[in-house]
Amino acid sequence: MRIGVVGGGIAGLRSAMLLERAGHQVTVFEARDRVGGRLLTVERGDGWYEGGGEWIDADHHRVLGLMREFGIAPERSSQWPGLVVCKGEFALEDSVWPDAAKDSEAVHLEAVRLIGEVNTGKDPGSDGDLGDFLDRVCQSERGRWWAEATSRSDEGDDTGRIGFRGWLRGYEHYLDREAGDMSLYRIGGGGGRLCALMAQRLADVRTGWEVSGIDPKTGGVDFYDHQPEVFDRVVVALPSLWAEFRVGMVEFTGAQMGRAIKVVLEFDRPWWKEKGWSGRMICDLPVQQTWDIGRGGLHALGCYICGDEAAKLGQDAVGAALESIVKIHPEASRGFLGGAVHDWPNEKGIDGAFPSIRQGEFEKWEQGRQPWEKLHFAGDWACDWIGFIEGALESAERVAAEIGPAPG
Numbered sequence: 001m002r003i004g005v006v007g008g009g010i011a012g013l014r015s016a017m018l019l020e021r022a023g024h025q026v027t028v029f030e031a032r033d034r035v036g037g038r039l040l041t042v043e044r045g046d047g048w049y050e051g052g053g054e055w056i057d058a059d060h061h062r063v064l065g066l067m068r069e070f071g072i073a074p075e076r077s078s079q080w081p082g083l084v085v086c087k088g089e090f091a092l093e094d095s096v097w098p099d100a101a102k103d104s105e106a107v108h109l110e111a112v113r114l115i116g117e118v119n120t121g122k123d124p125g126s127d128g129d130l131g132d133f134l135d136r137v138c139q140s141e142r143g144r145w146w147a148e149a150t151s152r153s154d155e156g157d158d159t160g161r162i163g164f165r166g167w168l169r170g171y172e173h174y175l176d177r178e179a180g181d182m183s184l185y186r187i188g189g190g191g192g193r194l195c196a197l198m199a200q201r202l203a204d205v206r207t208g209w210e211v212s213g214i215d216p217k218t219g220g221v222d223f224y225d226h227q228p229e230v231f232d233r234v235v236v237a238l239p240s241l242w243a244e245f246r247v248g249m250v251e252f253t254g255a256q257m258g259r260a261i262k263v264v265l266e267f268d269r270p271w272w273k274e275k276g277w278s279g280r281m282i283c284d285l286p287v288q289q290t291w292d293i294g295r296g297g298l299h300a301l302g303c304y305i306c307g308d309e310a311a312k313l314g315q316d317a318v319g320a321a322l323e324s325i326v327k328i329h330p331e332a333s334r335g336f337l338g339g340a341v342h343d344w345p346n347e348k349g350i351d352g353a354f355p356s357i358r359q360g361e362f363e364k365w366e367q368g369r370q371p372w373e374k375l376h377f378a379g380d381w382a383c384d385w386i387g388f389i390e391g392a393l394e395s396a397e398r399v400a401a402e403i404g405p406a407p408g
Helices: 010-021 059-068 097-118 130-137 141-155 164-174 192-200 240-247 307-328 362-368 387-405
Strands: 001-008 023-031 041-044 045-052 084-085 089-093 205-207 211-214 220-223 233-236 253-259 260-267 281-283 287-291 301-307 336-340 356-357 375-377
Touching: 001 010, 010 023, 010 387, 041 192, 045 301, 059 387, 084 141, 089 220, 097 130, 097 141, 097 164, 130 164, 141 164, 141 281, 141 301, 164 240, 164 356, 164 362, 205 307, 211 240, 233 240, 240 253, 260 307, 281 307, 301 307, 307 336, 375 387
Parallel strands: 001 023, 001 233, 023 205, 084 281, 233 375
Antiparallel strands: 041 045, 084 089, 211 220, 253 356, 260 301, 260 336, 281 287, 287 301
């Protein structure tokens, strides 16, 4: 069959690879002048950093397997446990203050209890937001802040915007993990470079082809600057909002994109290593979270800002991030070379960092990834590992199974 794949991110590229292996004729369309989507490797001098998706957890076996296909070794991170700063007091991630640790354990135990009820067929009740759940379970002010900070980091937005049932579904993935398994690896050489290698293996990848509409009944794909094409099947591998827009159905995915930005601060030397700090930190200042983002000789800290704070700062985030870090680490003001903002919520065609399930729309999300007429849906919203690179690859495997091998 002739198959069109709309979207040249890692979900679309992996779908195309698997479908070509199954004997299909596949064409990938990408609106930008590059493949990779939210996997963006940025070159800086002799080094680089990831402007988009970056971290691989220890149990993300699809990503690790894909790297092996290309002869790429994962880069192990040794930044955990990081520094935690709240109201001027310091702790480490693996030994936070007793009140915060108590509330963190209470959140975990209540989540485990509810997951057990759901898995035995009990009704989980109304689908409120994650923030309401944390308000109910946490007993201390600092414990509630810690629960917000860690959950916001995972979900890419303030917990008041995160559907509770979707969060609970995702939390189940974490139950068998050891401390430090999260964000254990990065893609060797960069995720953007991996996507470029994937594209090189495909027969027909067209960049600069922006889709204006997709017809589920006919398999027709319209473009702004090119003639329409018709396919036997179409794989829609777009972020949730743009998948809805391009097929002309509002909010069928049940997913939303998180308001998270990445800020990169470059320095003339790794001053954090000189003071015996890994660079990883979670704090109650606007910068929210930092880590050593530079690779290949680049001296840089990444800053992860989510939710209302990200929406407020926008392109002014470099100054705010540096000011926040200087309050805790005064030496950061010396040797600062410049910064960059990767404002994914305001990136056309993406509109956010990564997805979560909207409040009250869990069932819609479960149905939204099902095939519709001649359409199949891939992406990090259309999977159980929602919001992860692992999930994007999971969705590609599902799409390939739905379409099956070429006839004959």
